[in-house]
Amino acid sequence: MTHYRRTVLKGIGSAGLIASVVGTASAGSGDARYVVTAGGGAEKRIERVGFAVRHRLADGSVLIVEGPADEGSALKSVGGVRTVARDLRLAFEEPVLETAPDTEDEALYDLQWDKQVTRAGAAHDITTGEGATLAILDTGVDHDHPDLTPNLDADRSRLFRAGEIRDGSGEIEVPVDRNDERKGTTTIEAPLADDVYGHGSHVGGIAAAPRNDAGIVGTAPDASLVSLRVFYYDEVENEDGELVSSLTTTTADILLAIDFAARMGADAANMSLGTPPLPPKSRSEGMHVAYQRVIQSATRRGTLVVASAGNAETDLQHGGQYSLPNSVPGAMSVSATGPNGELSFYSNYGTGEIDVGAPGGAYETTEKSLSGETEWPYPTNFVLSTVPPEYYGGQTHAYFIGTSMAAPQVAGIAGLVRSIDPDLSANRVEQAIAHGAVGSNGRSSPDLGAGRVDALNTVERVSDGR
Missing domain, CATH: 3.30.70.80 (Peptidase S8 propeptide/proteinase inhibitor I9)
Structure with missing residues (x-):
């Protein structure tokens, strides 16, 4: 298989929806x-x-x-x-390291080390997630992608914009060039929950791309995907003082989407998004309290809220720092691991702040991640998944790294668990995933919490009533 290095490299980092505050809404x-x-x-x-x-x-x-x-x-x-x-207005900080392979018509499972180390393929002999629903709170999910459309529930998908919930089709803003925000946006007619950047489609594919020979396979390949788009283009002032079209959202939009996921009965709500590390004094402030109430309400109603732990290489245990929404009690916080099961160089960590680790791509150091001398040489130690070809030079799949890629591995396993036992509470689903994890003794690991997730181990335990 040929890889071409259409790489966006603005300094080493990871593909994650890190939202910085750019004002009030x-x-x-x-x-x-x-x-x-x-x-x-x-x-x-x-x-x-x-x-x-x-x-x-x-x-x-x-x-x-x-x-x-x-x-x-x-x-x-x-x-x-x-x-x-x-209500805070939040702007998306763009991924700084990604690359797209030339996929042609080749089957890509051999490149999915993430599914191999979690033994997802073997887990599919027990369950494929049929009957489960996974909500993706993100930049949207591509409604026309052959590796996503069979599992996409367009009727239940929504756009959350400026405190409003919208459905159906209409005019949406998309980037002229996703790598240069100064070129602005253009307007097209499309489903309102369609992907406007590529991140949400990548996340959705990791969780539930179907087994249809179109490229990759998701952790729960027969689960339904619901796109809850919370990011959209709006004008913000950049660091040079220029007004540019940038991906934005608000806290209210995110909270509305979490609540909507629970109302529609989603088995898991994946949130591959979050804030940079925040100071401890803000834990008692309104936004943290609101997140906690909404997430815990969703959990009580049966929706497991899975959140990426963040990509700031920060110890969230010491010094009182935390990030939202993953640090909120009730959210399942996921750190990122590489092909060798070790914590990825960019991932946040901290005892009591991480519930489990999951494949997010890259190794323990930047140098090793970019090396061609490892078992999974660059870029194959990243996570391969689906992207909208219109934003990626006609390519249908790309490699990303980030805790954003780790969280949907867990959301997919939640779908597998619920397909076996639909009556399990969200807390019991989380416990099943934690108990099925490997590589850590209990919940003591600052890097991986209960350990790195293992799909086969988890579904076997649930099937056996353990």
């Missing part, structure tokens, strides 16, 4: 948007002081509220209101 009317946590009866009191409650999440304990930007103090003083935070 406003409603279309010009009002401010707030994320409010509240107790019983607060909703009516909020409306009586002139604010509009647009969405109720987590049984009404989290509210998306719109109103005057200069009246936040009035909102905080309403009886029953616990925390108030302006």
Whole structure:
């Protein structure tokens, strides 16, 4: 197989949806948007002081509220209101290392070391995830990709934009050149939940690409994929002070998507996105509390929330740093491993912060990852999955690395578990995945938590009632 090095290399890093704060979000009317946590009866009191409650999440304990930007103090003083935070506008930081192979018509399973080390192929002799639903909260999932379309549930897919939930088809903005944001965007007619960048399609393929000889196979190849697109193009100011079209989202959009995944009965909600490490003092602030309430509500309703641990090479155990949403109690936090089962050079880690490790690509060092002298030489030690050919020079598959690639391995295993026992609670599904992991004694490992996931071990244990 021939690989061509159409490589984007802006310094060594990883492919992950790291969202940096670029300001506060406003409603279309010009009002401010707030994320409010509240107790019983607060909703009516909020409306009586002139604010509009647009969405109720987590049984009404989290509210998306719109109103005057200069009246936040009035909102905080309403009886029953616990925390108030302006909705944050977040910008996607682009992947800095990726490469696309020339796939032609070749079958690609031999290049999927991630499925080989997790023994996904053998697990498929027991279950393929049929009947399970995996929600992908991301940049969208390609609706026309031959390695995705058979499993994509377009009817349940949605776009979450500026505090609104949208379905169907319409005009969407896509990049003129995904590698140069200065070239701006163009508008096309497409499903609103279609992929506008490539990251979400890559994630979706890892989780549930079908077995149809179109290229790769996902961890749960007969599970349904639902695209919950939370990233979209909008104008932001770059570091040079220029207004450019950039992938953005808001905290409210992400929270709405988590809640929607639970409402529609998704077995797992994959969140290959997150913030950079945050200071410990912000754990008690409104956004952290809102994430915790919404994620724990989703878990109670049966949806396992799987989150990438982040790519900042940071110890999340010491110094009190954390990241969202993976550090929230209730989310299953996933670090990244390479072909040898060791922690990848970019992955966050920390005892109590990592639940399991999973293949995300690359080795322990940058040099080893880019070497041609390893068992899986560059770029094959990255994770191969699906991408929209219109953004990748006609190529249908590409190699990425990141904890973004690790999380959907786990979401796929959750789909396998639920296909065996649909009545298992989300907590029991998480426990099954942790107990089936290998390479770690209990939950003591700062790198891998309970260990690196093993699909075959997990489904065998569930099938045997263990």
